[in-house]
Amino acid sequence: xxxxxxxxxxxxxxxxxxxxxxxxxxxxxxxxxxxxxxxxxxxxxxxxxxxxxxxxxxxxxxxxxxxxxxxxxxxxxxxxxxxxxxxxxxxxxxxxxxxxxxxxxxxxxxxxxxxxxxxxxxxxxxxxxxxxxxxxxxxxxxxxxxxxxxxxxxxxxxxxxxxxxxxxxxxxxxxxxxxxxxxxxxxxxxxxxxxxxxxxxxxxxxxxxxxxxxxxxxxxxxxxxxxxxxxxxxxxxxxxxxxxxxxxxxxxxxxxxxxxxxxxxxxxxxxxxxxxxxxxxxxxxxxxxxxxxxxxxxxxxxxxxxxxxxxxxxxxxxxxxxxxxxxxxxxxxxxxxxxxxxxxxxxxxxxxxxxxxxxxxxxxxxxxxxxxxxxxxxxxxxxxxxxxxxxxxxxxxxxxxxxxxxxxxxxxxxxxxxxxxxxxxxxxxxxxxxxxxxxxxxxxxxxxxxxxxxxxxxxxxxxxxxxxxxxxxxxxxxxxxxxxxxx
Amino acid sequence: xxxxxxxxxxxxxxxxxxxxxxxxxxxxxxxxxxxxxxxxxxxxxxxxxxxxxxxxxxxxxxxxxxxxxxxxxxxxxxxxxxxxxxxxxxxxxxxxxxxxxxxxxxxxxxxxxxxxxxxxxxxxxxxxxxxxxxxxxxxxxxxxxxxxxxxxxxxxxxxxxxxxxxxxxxxxxxxxxxxxxxxxxxxxxxxxxxxxxxxxxxxxxxxxxxxxxxxxxxxxxxxxxxxxxxxxxxxxxxxxxxxxxxxxxxxxxxxxxxxxxxxxxxxxxxxxxxxxxxxxxxxxxxxxxxxxxxxxxxxxxxxxxxxxxxxxxxxxxxxxxxxxxxxxxxxxxxxxxxxxxxxxxxxxxxxxxxxxxxxxxxxxxxxxxxxxxxxxxxxxxxxxxxxxxxxxxxxxxxxxxxxxxxxxxxxxxxxxxxxxxxxxxxxxxxxxxxxxxxxxxxxxxx
Numbered sequence: 001x002x003x004x005x006x007x008x009x010x011x012x013x014x015x016x017x018x019x020x021x022x023x024x025x026x027x028x029x030x031x032x033x034x035x036x037x038x039x040x041x042x043x044x045x046x047x048x049x050x051x052x053x054x055x056x057x058x059x060x061x062x063x064x065x066x067x068x069x070x071x072x073x074x075x076x077x078x079x080x081x082x083x084x085x086x087x088x089x090x091x092x093x094x095x096x097x098x099x100x101x102x103x104x105x106x107x108x109x110x111x112x113x114x115x116x117x118x119x120x121x122x123x124x125x126x127x128x129x130x131x132x133x134x135x136x137x138x139x140x141x142x143x144x145x146x147x148x149x150x151x152x153x154x155x156x157x158x159x160x161x162x163x164x165x166x167x168x169x170x171x172x173x174x175x176x177x178x179x180x181x182x183x184x185x186x187x188x189x190x191x192x193x194x195x196x197x198x199x200x201x202x203x204x205x206x207x208x209x210x211x212x213x214x215x216x217x218x219x220x221x222x223x224x225x226x227x228x229x230x231x232x233x234x235x236x237x238x239x240x241x242x243x244x245x246x247x248x249x250x251x252x253x254x255x256x257x258x259x260x261x262x263x264x265x266x267x268x269x270x271x272x273x274x275x276x277x278x279x280x281x282x283x284x285x286x287x288x289x290x291x292x293x294x295x296x297x298x299x300x301x302x303x304x305x306x307x308x309x310x311x312x313x314x315x316x317x318x319x320x321x322x323x324x325x326x327x328x329x330x331x332x333x334x335x336x337x338x339x340x341x342x343x344x345x346x347x348x349x350x351x352x353x354x355x356x357x358x359x360x361x362x363x364x365x366x367x368x369x370x371x372x373x374x375x376x377x378x379x380x381x382x383x384x385x386x387x388x389x390x391x392x393x394x395x396x397x398x399x400x401x402x403x404x405x406x407x408x409x410x411x412x413x414x415x416x417x418x419x420x421x422x423x424x425x426x427x428x429x430x431x432x433x434x435x436x437x438x439x440x441x442x443x444x445x446x447x448x449x450x451x452x453x454x455x456x457x458x459x460x461x462x463x464x465x466x467x468x469x470x471x472x473x474x475x476x477x478x479x480x481x482x483x484x485x486x487x
Numbered sequence: 488x489x490x491x492x493x494x495x496x497x498x499x500x501x502x503x504x505x506x507x508x509x510x511x512x513x514x515x516x517x518x519x520x521x522x523x524x525x526x527x528x529x530x531x532x533x534x535x536x537x538x539x540x541x542x543x544x545x546x547x548x549x550x551x552x553x554x555x556x557x558x559x560x561x562x563x564x565x566x567x568x569x570x571x572x573x574x575x576x577x578x579x580x581x582x583x584x585x586x587x588x589x590x591x592x593x594x595x596x597x598x599x600x601x602x603x604x605x606x607x608x609x610x611x612x613x614x615x616x617x618x619x620x621x622x623x624x625x626x627x628x629x630x631x632x633x634x635x636x637x638x639x640x641x642x643x644x645x646x647x648x649x650x651x652x653x654x655x656x657x658x659x660x661x662x663x664x665x666x667x668x669x670x671x672x673x674x675x676x677x678x679x680x681x682x683x684x685x686x687x688x689x690x691x692x693x694x695x696x697x698x699x700x701x702x703x704x705x706x707x708x709x710x711x712x713x714x715x716x717x718x719x720x721x722x723x724x725x726x727x728x729x730x731x732x733x734x735x736x737x738x739x740x741x742x743x744x745x746x747x748x749x750x751x752x753x754x755x756x757x758x759x760x761x762x763x764x765x766x767x768x769x770x771x772x773x774x775x776x777x778x779x780x781x782x783x784x785x786x787x788x789x790x791x792x793x794x795x796x797x798x799x800x801x802x803x804x805x806x807x808x809x810x811x812x813x814x815x816x817x818x819x820x821x822x823x824x825x826x827x828x829x830x831x832x833x834x835x836x837x838x839x840x841x842x843x844x845x846x847x848x849x850x851x852x853x854x855x856x857x858x859x860x861x862x863x864x865x866x867x868x869x870x871x872x873x874x875x876x877x878x879x880x881x882x883x884x885x886x887x888x889x890x891x892x893x894x895x896x897x898x899x900x901x902x903x904x905x906x907x908x909x910x911x912x913x914x915x916x917x918x919x920x921x922x923x924x925x926x927x928x929x930x931x932x933x
Contacts, residue, residue, distance in 0.1 A: 005792060008603050008830055019570055019836040024843045025920040026850035031734060031842055034849045035868050039706050041736050046610040047834045052572060055830050059576040059600070066596035068584030076586055083491055084584050087536050092758075093574075096547035101560050102760030103897055105889065108556070111549030112759045125529055137622035137762070138816035148664055177810035183664040186808050224517045254528045256518050271816070275491075280597040281587040281619065281780065281819030283762030299660075321660035325563060325625040325653045325749070326760025334543075342539055344532025347489050353511045354492050354499075360514055361502045377514055404592055432493035433502055459788075464592040466793040474785035474797040480616050481606035 004061040008048045009482045018052040065465045067409055073435050077381045077412035077424025078220065080250045080272035088335035097334050102326040106311055113310030117303045119337045127266050128259020129289030133298045135328040139247060142267030142286025143178035148320045149265055149290060149297045150212045150241045151182060156318060162211035170195050170221065170416045172247055175214045184211060191418055194374055195221035197231055206238040216245035218379035220416040232262025241265060249273045251356055251379035254349025264291050274336035285332040299323050354429035355380040358436060362427055365440045369447040373419055386421030387447055392454035396421040399446055404461035406442045489533065555892065557922050561872050561913025562897035563651050565752040567730065567840060568917050570831050573754045577824045591795045598794035601782040604826040611732045612746040613739025614768035618779035620822040624749025625657035627765030628696060628726055630812055631745040632658060634776045635694025635722035636667055637811055643668040644694045645687055647679040649701035650726060652902040677703045677865025685715050694722040700731055703911060704872025705865060709741035729753055731870045733841030745769045754828025755821050764818035764825060778812030843916035844871040851914045854927040864909050872913045874899060879933060881910040887933035893926055
């Protein structure tokens with residue numbers, strides 16, 4: 001079905017339909033006798049008219065033009081594309097989880113509240129924090145929520161001048177964006193030659209205007225921030241708080257905890273570390289955890305246990321308020337909860353160990369062919385800096401596109417920004433050594449092709465549904481929807 | 488070994504060997520000893536699949552679903568019928584196990600779906616352009632308000648008190664940290680007070696936010712609101728129920744600048760409040776202020792039609808320090824579900840769902856107000872929700888209904904203390920005459 005190239009609108013034919021509803025059993029009334037005709041539309045919404053089989057074949061065919069974790073190896077750095085267990089999908093789809101209304105009386109949703117309460121405890125245990133809110137919808141939303149909490153903390157102390165957040169230049173792009181959206185000014189600090197926080201540079205920017213520092217550990221280079229205790233002490237002495245970006249938490253479960261490192265506010269990505277699927281761009285889930293004295297600022301409502309009943313607590317005067325409708329992505333929380341129980345405490349630790357083993361294994365095999373700027377033990381991921389001996393000027397993008405021809409999803413490229421031509425590889429623990437070996441072989445083969453036949457890389461991919469796409473044309477000649485009148 | 492971790496002990500040994508490490512421990516030497524967790528995580532498990540499944544089913548059985556109860560509850564999450572094919576197609580794992588489509592050559596499925604989703608949201612709202620989805624209706628509304636602030640370069644927004652209370656709460660949380668003032672305009676008889684709106688909309692107001700049909704299900708008269716807003720050069724933002732657009736005039740017909748809303752009712756299960764999707768659509772004038780991902784059509788090097796993320800200059804990873812939105816992950820899978828739903832219902836189906844919901848809601852209102860025990864709280868044209876009032880407290884009514892396995896309405900006094908005993912009921916196309924008659928009969932004797 002490589003050639004399937006129809007839009008659903010092109011299949012539409014007047015009079016076809018894919019739905020059925022029972023006849024309206026409350027009598028024949030004219031709509032305009034119920035609602036004034038000035039409020040009613042004169043036309044019909046221009047949606048497709050297709051049969052049920054058309055719908056099924058169309059979306060099935062489109063799905064085959066996609067590459068998912070179920071298709072193959074997905075070493076996309078910073079994204080933790082681990083296997084998404086099927087049983088978790090079944091559990092989230094149980095009718096008494098998926099077909100419950102968020103505003104039902106508490107006595108009819110005790111199971112849902114219990115699950116949220118327990119997931120809060122589990123995530124708190126894993127991170128070493130006091131409490132966790134499940135309300136944020138994604139990682140970036142978690143960052144924003146955490147930063148709001150940091151601001152609320154300072155304001156509550158009567159300290160209103162702390163309007164700056166420190167972000168290392170190695171940070172995820174959402175960090176500074178979240179800080180900007182939370183109304184902070186951003187102070188960027190340059191990393192040292194190993195991509196770690198430069199203590200002298202940090203000291204130079206600390207002041208009584210600093211609200212906090214955002215950090216991910218392991219860093220975006222996949223390296224553990226060894227001075228983390230000193231960093232925490234410095235920031236705390238200056239009156240600031242430490243924010244932990246949990247994108248890289250898959251390296252440290254059961255091994256070290258952000259709470260013990262001195263972090264005050266953290267977020268996790270359930271869609272990375274806790275195996276919930278990425279959905280082609282969401283839904284994610286970005287729970288936020290805090291130390292004890294910050295619990296009062298968490299979004300409302302929290303789930304509490306009172307007299308063996310679970311209740312929603314809205315009576316929290318210091319709360320930052322709501323950051324989202326209802327209580328967050330409950331359906332995603334169900335999957336993460338099921339995952340954690342499937343693994344158990346020791347299983348989670350083992351997952352982190354194997355993730356780190358897999359990353360180091362690939363790194364050691366590839367460093368003879370690609371430039372490895374930081375040659376030391378890595379955590380769950382590592383960053384290469386383009387090809388070694390690259391006299392034909394084959395780019396990182398070319399390497400990535402050639403990987404498509406060999407049936408792999410490429411690693412994250414050109415990130416982190418502090419490494420030129422970055423190739424960021426995160427295998428995760430759910431891949432076997434055989435899968436890693438095949439990938440390594442292909443990466444080596446590509447490095448050979450770069451010497452012998454660079455054109456094949458520069459014009460890659462060759463075997464995909466579509467080949468390199470003209471992005472300039474897409475941006476210049478904007479076509480953002482199908483237009484019947486232009487066909 | 489665990490079923491999700493394929494490496495065997497022998498594999499491990501061989502891999503460590505090739506790295507030149509003696510044990511896994513050697514790979515963690517960089518974590519200072521004093522930071523190492525000295526205990527085992529206190530977490531239950533590991534559970535086998537069978538144990539897990541039993542545990543989860545037990546837990547879920549402490550909930551009552553809308554299959555156990557007959558649902559007349561709305562207020563932002565709606566029990567519309569979801570055709571069987573929606574879930575079957577959304578569960579194609581090539582869709583749900585994929586990442587964001589950053590590698591377009593192997594993501595044409597996701598990209599084309601978003602393109603089709605964009606087309607259908609534009610048809611529904613009448614707007615020029617939309618993005619690939621936002622977290623939910625409330626955060627979509629916040630993003631629209633920020634667009635208004637950015638484009639009008641003013642520092643306050645007006646929101647009607649007939650907008651969903653959760654949406655107003657989320658708006659206030661965000662705006663508090665951006666130093667944007669949120670001014671609420673009162674209602675009169677269940678709709679936005681036009682006179683008060685007129686007096687509030689001044690040179691500091693960037694945008695006006697109106698929900699239509701509003702939180703009480705009432706259809707607001709947008710004509711006058713549009714005149715007031717645009718005469719002040721403010722941005723008009725409409726928060727809408729996408730199903731209502733099957734029969735109601737589109738926001739574009741009223742001259743609305745930004746349309747946002749909660750897309751849950753487009754085929755997404757209620758799932759105790761999420762994940763849903765927010766949609767945000769606007770006109771070409773404001774297009775470049777729109778946050779989030781957008782898919783555009785182009786060609787590949789062979790001239791074949793292909794889709795790709797575009798207008799990326801607005802994205803947070805490029806404008807790191809000047810970002811006005813930080814959204815990255817959105818609700819891809821929920822937007823896919825919405826696209827499949829809109830395709831399945833099509834031109835006729837979306838209209839029929841809206842029409843049946845409206846007719847059944849009006850039938851229910853007539854049955855419930857027949858004897859005079861319950862009165863319409865506001866006598867105004869409504870869509871699928873309406874508010875009743877009586878001498879009985881809403882919690883008592885709901886408790887009584889629950890005895891008969893009926894999920895009653897939303898007690899309005901929680902958010903509107905002045906509307907004591909107000910009860911907001913919702914009727915979708917799923918309800919039958921028999922269920923509505925039963926509701927009326929039970930409520931009559933509480």
